[in-house]
Amino acid sequence: MTASQDPIIVQARDLAFQWPGADHCLHFPDLRLHANEHLFLRGPSGSGKSTLLSMLAGLSLPERGELRLQDTALTGLSRRARDRLRADRLGVIFQQFNLVPYLSVIDNVTLPCRLSKPRAGRATPSPETEARHLLAALDVTEDLWQRPVTRLSVGQQQRVACARALIGRPILVLADEPTSALDADNRDRFLQLLISQCRASGAALVFVSHDASLADAFDRTLDLGETVRTETTA
Ligand SMILES: Nc1ncnc2c1ncn2[C@@H]1O[C@H](COP(=O)(O)OP(=O)(O)OP(=O)(O)O)[C@@H](O)[C@H]1O
Numbered sequence: 001m002t003a004s005q006d007p008i009i010v011q012a013r014d015l016a017f018q019w020p021g022a023d024h025c026l027h028f029p030d031l032r033l034h035a036n037e038h039l040f041l042r043g044p045s046g047s048g049k050s051t052l053l054s055m056l057a058g059l060s061l062p063e064r065g066e067l068r069l070q071d072t073a074l075t076g077l078s079r080r081a082r083d084r085l086r087a088d089r090l091g092v093i094f095q096q097f098n099l100v101p102y103l104s105v106i107d108n109v110t111l112p113c114r115l116s117k118p119r120a121g122r123a124t125p126s127p128e129t130e131a132r133h134l135l136a137a138l139d140v141t142e143d144l145w146q147r148p149v150t151r152l153s154v155g156q157q158q159r160v161a162c163a164r165a166l167i168g169r170p171i172l173v174l175a176d177e178p179t180s181a182l183d184a185d186n187r188d189r190f191l192q193l194l195i196s197q198c199r200a201s202g203a204a205l206v207f208v209s210h211d212a213s214l215a216d217a218f219d220r221t222l223d224l225g226e227t228v229r230t231e232t233t234a
Pocket of ligand 1: 020047
């Protein structure tokens with residue numbers, strides 16, 4: 001099945017966003033993303049990559065426009081409902097990983113399942129077992145699983161963050177510059193692991209990076225430097 005025959009996961013139309021206090025409004029290109037589709041999001045600093053990701057994650061709401069995740073209009077939801085939707089359906093890998101420092105590796109990975117029943121229900125046969133499978137698939141060896149995450153290398157922490165995002169089969173995985181702290185070998189290996197895990201679960205993927213050399217690993221590229229329109233409002 002090609003990507004275009006898969007169900008639509010994200011649909012964004014006429015999105016505009018203005019940060020509080022900013023003198024300009026960002027107008028984003030329309031976007032449609034299917035299950036199993038992997039999008040590389042690039043663009044110069046300040047072009048709006050993190051802003052778009054923040055809207056896709058339901059952390060920020062657009063000023064104008066329509067943003068749907070599957071059959072749900074994010075723009076019509078309260079903050080609480082968006083938080084719930086994110087916990088139930090999304091996997092987010094933040095630039096700084098946002099792991100919980102006092103929890104072990106395995107407890108960090110199963111955390112999303114403790115915050116969301118639907119997610120726990122999709123982690124088969126159990127969150128603990130899926131966490132183990134994901135960690136093994138992402139080359140986090142068993143001797144590390146009970147360690148606090150603060151005692152891991154940056155590359156290991158990043159793979160733990162990836163396993164945490166993927167547990168319970170999210171329909172959309174958002175990754176914000178997750179490879180920026182890695183050398184070229186670890187970056188390529190991480191990217192392969194992330195993409196193969198998304199493929200295994202059928203998730204759509206939006207991956208933000210400055211590094212244009214990564215684009216070939218994705219189905220398509222959206223360059224916000226060429227497509228975002230900035231309108232001065234002050
Ligand atoms: N918290 C904020 N408050 C006000 N303006 C912001 C805020 N975050 C971003 N902006 C502005 O919004 C625009 C888009 O920024 P954004 O962080 O989305 O770009 P980016 O492409 O992710 O940049 P980078 O590659 O440097 O991370 C920029 O003009 C930026 O200055």
